[in-house]
Amino acid sequence: MPYRLPPLNALRAFEAAARHLSFKKAAQELSVTPTAISHQIKLLEDQLDLQLFHRLTRALELTPQGEAMLPKVREGLQCFVAAVTSAHERVSSGRLIVVLPPSFATRWLVPRLRRFALSEPSLSLHVFRSLKTIDTDQVASLASFDLADLRQEDSVVVIRFGAGVYPGFRVDRMFGSDYIAVCSPKLLQADPPLRVPADMRHQVLLHDQGLASGRPGPAWDEWFRLAGITGVDSSAGPHFSDSGLVYVAALDGLGVALASKPLVATAIGQGRLVAPFDIAVGQKFAYYLVVPEAIAERPAVQAFRNWLLEEAKSEAH
Incomplete structure (x- = not known):
């Protein structure tokens, strides 16, 4: 026995x-x-x-x-x-894999990553950009967790732009994403100048064509409605296939773009872009950190979550 x-x-x-x-x-x-x-x-x-x-x-x-x-x-x-x-x-020894929207990666996360790398020098961080992290409706597909060739010890977390309804996952809201008009500083004194909202009648409007294909985002007609300006062809101007191209065009002075406020905050702070008017188009969607419950308590995941939410405090509204 x-x-x-x-x-x-x-x-x-x-x-x-x-x-x-x-x-x-x-x-x-x-x-x-x-x-x-x-x-x-x-x-x-x-x-x-x-x-x-x-x-x-x-x-x-x-x-x-x-x-x-x-x-x-x-x-x-x-x-x-x-x-x-x-x-x-x-x-x-496993990798911390972060999957996130392309524009968020380029204009928000990466400029801040040096601070995280200094605080966690031994962590193997891998960043993947994917449009699958953007909700196209109220029920999001979480296929973004399947993008990497995973080992058992890897940890995958996703930053999503969406409604925040992800059953079975641990979800932290980071911040919202109101849209504002931004442009190069040189447009403020150009001919015609850009000084008051009515001057937008004479400006070139830059459009993110991707917003019309099911991804959430405002259009210029909503901005003009909030500004109280009528009689403007809000569809005129060059259209681009994604927000990254719109961003570059705005930096170069081609025209005025509607951009996510937290994603252009760094460029505005550096003086590369300006936001001439205090008019914001509200969004029902926000940025969320989405983590599988099974790995939520892993040290690497906890370290990234704590750092990310602390960084996001300055953008919360």
């Missing part, structure tokens, strides 16, 4: 006491009292129906049964330590 395994604490107490031949020294090593060590040894002896120590007046000696048991107990405890260490090493 197989024995019921003794409690791990009792085995640790036995191994430490046998190694030191002292309940007092074993207690100091394990941060308990000598009485607790003595109690654990007594429980072990009762369960095994064996005497493991001779308790002398000023000494402690192993019995033949204790001497026979010690090497295997020590080997077993070392195996436990090796198993736990190996598990931690697998997690720390």
Whole structure:
């Protein structure tokens, strides 16, 4: 008949006491009292129906049964330590894979990544851009978790632009994404100048054609409605296949673009773009960090989450 395994604490107490031949020294090593060590040894002896120590007046000696048991107990405890260490090493040696929208990666995350890299120098970070991280309706596809060739120890997290409804995942809202009109500073004094909202009648409007293909985003007619300006052909002007091209065109002074406020904050702060008017087109969608529950407590995931949400505080509104 197989024995019921003794409690791990009792085995640790036995191994430490046998190694030191002292309940007092074993207690100091394990941060308990000598009485607790003595109690654990007594429980072990009762369960095994064996005497493991001779308790002398000023000494402690192993019995033949204790001497026979010690090497295997020590080997077993070392195996436990090796198993736990190996598990931690697998997690720390794996990659942290971040999948996110292309424009968010280029204009928000990457300019800030140096601070994260300095705080976590041993972490293997891999960044993937994907349009699959942008919701096209209220029910989002989470196929973005399948983009990388994963190893078991890898951790994949996704930054999504969408409604925030992702059942089965741990979700943190980062910030919203109101859209504002932005342009190169040289347009402010160009001919015709751009000084008041009515001057937008004479400006070249830059359009993100991708917004018309199912992805969320405002159009110029909504901006003009909020500005109280009528009689403008809001569809006129060059159309581009994605927001990255619109961004470059605005930087170059081709015209005025509607851009996500948090994604152009850095360029505005550097003086490369300006936002001439305090008119913002609100958005129902926002940026969210989406993490599978199974990996949410991994150290690498927690480190990235804490850093990301701290960085996002300045954009929250």
